[in-house]
Amino acid sequence: MAKKKHEFKPNDFVVYPAHGVGKVVAIEEEEVAGFALELFVIAFEKDKMTLRVPTNKVSDVGMRALATPDVVSNAMKTLRGKAKVKKAMWSRRAQEYEQKINSGDLIAIAEVVRDLHRQDDQREQSYSERQLYEAALERLTREIAAVAGNDEGAAQAEITDVLVSRAA
Structure with missing residues (x-):
C-alpha cells in the first residue's frame, strides 16, 4: 500500500476541537472490521x-494545525475588547460558550475568556461560569504557548x- 502524503506528520502540534492542543505521535495502520485504516495517533x-x-x-x-501568529494576535485583540454579555438566560449563554470552546476556533475561545473574566472587585462567578472560564482559558493558554514555543506559564x-490591563 503506497504511503499517502498527509497534512500532519509525527511531532506536529494539532488542535482537536473537543480536546484542544495535542501532538501527533505516530501515523499507524490498523485493521478495523476487515478494513485497513490509517490513523493519526494524537x-x-x-x-x-x-x-x-x-x-x-x-x-x-475539525482537526487543524496550530493557529498562525496572526490569529494569535487577533485573539489577543479580542481579549482586549469589551466583554459582550447577552441578556439571555444563563443556560442558553452557557451552551453558546460551550460550543465556542469546543469549536476549536481560537478567536471564539478568546471571546469566552473575555466575556467570563472577572476582576477582583466584580461579582462572584457561579461554579458553572468559573468552569467554562477555566476551560476556555486553558485551551487559549495551551495553543498560544504551543504557537510561541513558550511554556504555558x-x-x-x-x-x-x-x-x-483592559480593565485599568
Whole structure:
C-alpha cells in the first residue's frame, strides 16, 4: 500500500476541537472490521489521553494545525475588547460558550475568556461560569504557548496581563 502524503506528520502540534492542543505521535495502520485504516495517533499529555483519528476524517472532525501568529494576535485583540454579555438566560449563554470552546476556533475561545473574566472587585462567578472560564482559558493558554514555543506559564502571564490591563 503506497504511503499517502498527509497534512500532519509525527511531532506536529494539532488542535482537536473537543480536546484542544495535542501532538501527533505516530501515523499507524490498523485493521478495523476487515478494513485497513490509517490513523493519526494524537497525545494530549496534560489530559493523559491518546486519541486515534482516521486520516480521512481529519476535516470532518475539525482537526487543524496550530493557529498562525496572526490569529494569535487577533485573539489577543479580542481579549482586549469589551466583554459582550447577552441578556439571555444563563443556560442558553452557557451552551453558546460551550460550543465556542469546543469549536476549536481560537478567536471564539478568546471571546469566552473575555466575556467570563472577572476582576477582583466584580461579582462572584457561579461554579458553572468559573468552569467554562477555566476551560476556555486553558485551551487559549495551551495553543498560544504551543504557537510561541513558550511554556504555558509565559502564555498565561501574557493573557492575564492583557485581561488586567483592559480593565485599568
